Amino acid sequence: MIQSMTGFGKYVVQLPAKKVTVELKSLNSKSLDLNARMPQGYREKELELRKIIASALQRGKIDFSLYVEITGDETTxxxxxxxxxxxxxxxxxxxxxxxxxxxxxxxxxxxxxxTDKEEVDPEEYNAILEALKHALDAIQAFRSEEGRILENDFATRLENLHLLLQQVSELDQERLQAIRDRLEKAVADIKMEVDANRFEQELIYYLEKLDITEEKVRLENHLNYFKETMASSESNGKKLGFISQEIGREINTIGSKANYAPMQQVVVQMKDELEKIKEQMLNVL
Incomplete structure (x- = not known):
């Protein structure tokens, strides 16, 4: 199940003399980048609050804000x-x-x-922890919803890549025959007698160097592996990023070996689909 790194969560708790508001905002980042804003009197609890947030959200550029508004007669x-x-x-x-x-x-x-320095009241701190829990639930729900949108987009791109790979397979035999015809014509235009057996051996060797069977098989496997990883119970953004790199490597190899305009056009379409996946991949947890 894919989760996005983009999210927002907010929760408000009304105490007898204070209103406590917890806000969480999250954007994409390669690692955990947590920025905390809170009143000075609550800084002693910052490390504990950071650990709770880091454990729940794991990765992303996260802004945590704690607002405490005095609503009663109490003041320090x-x-x-x-x-x-x-x-x-x-x-x-x-x-x-x-x-x-x-x-x-x-x-x-x-x-x-x-301002008189006071210890954070235990009941008040419990209320802050409860508010943080609800805010984390809200941002997780937001991330999951964004993740479903990303997953649908990835599924569409993968299906397009499968269809384009099928086109590559259909063009492959036509491509090899076109290359053979081109080479035979080039030899004929030289108007020199050549050893037919030697020419056939050289032709087979040349065509073997342009063979893309392994690349097609590996690309098919990578596409299937991407789909399996995407359907796992955890969001594996980094792993999906590595698979995307392998997909790109096979597409590039097919393009370099194609030596046939119609197939190269299909490869360009494959690169376009993969680029769209990579753009969205930056936001996957």
């Missing part, structure tokens, strides 16, 4: 009276102004608020 911030008064005194020495205006200016300056 207080005005630092001494600092504010000191700022006001300095401002009054510089320019005249009423106390209200000076206070507005002072409150915009550093250190006018002091």
């Amino acid at each position: 911030s207080q005005i630092n009276d001494a600092v504010v008064r000191h700022y006001m005194k300095q401002l009054r020495s510089i320019a005249d102004g009423d106390d209200l205006r000076l206070m507005e200016m002072a409150l915009k300056l550093p250190d006018t608020l002091k």
Whole structure:
């Protein structure tokens, strides 16, 4: 089952005095690239939260955001009276102004608020973990849905490649006969007598070098293996990428050996289908 690396998940928990919001966004990446944003007071839990997210999402460029909004009377911030008064005194020495205006200016300056450091409440943290679980479920569902779209597209491309490979097989005998006719005509145009047996031996040797039977068999196997891997219970993006490289190698070899315009045209179509698979492959987990 294919999963995409693109996804979004969000969950909100309402506590008695706070509203906790967890958001997860994910894009494609070769490895796990996790960026966490959260209030300073919750940083002590960051490592544990990162491990939970990494274990669930495995790979991708992931943005994790934790928002905590105070909805009750509870607050850990207080005005630092001494600092504010000191700022006001300095401002009054510089320019005249009423106390209200000076206070507005002072409150915009550093250190006018002091925050008492508190431990994260266990019940609140459990609520955060629950919100994270629901957000992970949501992003996994998003990834699975995107994965189904990718899987359908891959299935279409694989079917097209099978049909094009069938065309290559049908053109193969015609191609070999065309090459034989071309070489015989070239020898005839020289208007020289040649040893028929020696010519036939050289012709067979030349045609054997252009034989694509092995490439056709290997390409068929790779296409089937891609389909089997895609249908497995896990999303194997890297493995599918390696199989795609092998598919491309066989297509390129067939193209280099074709020496026949109609077959080369089919090979170009095969390369086009494979390129579309590779573009989408970048987003597979």
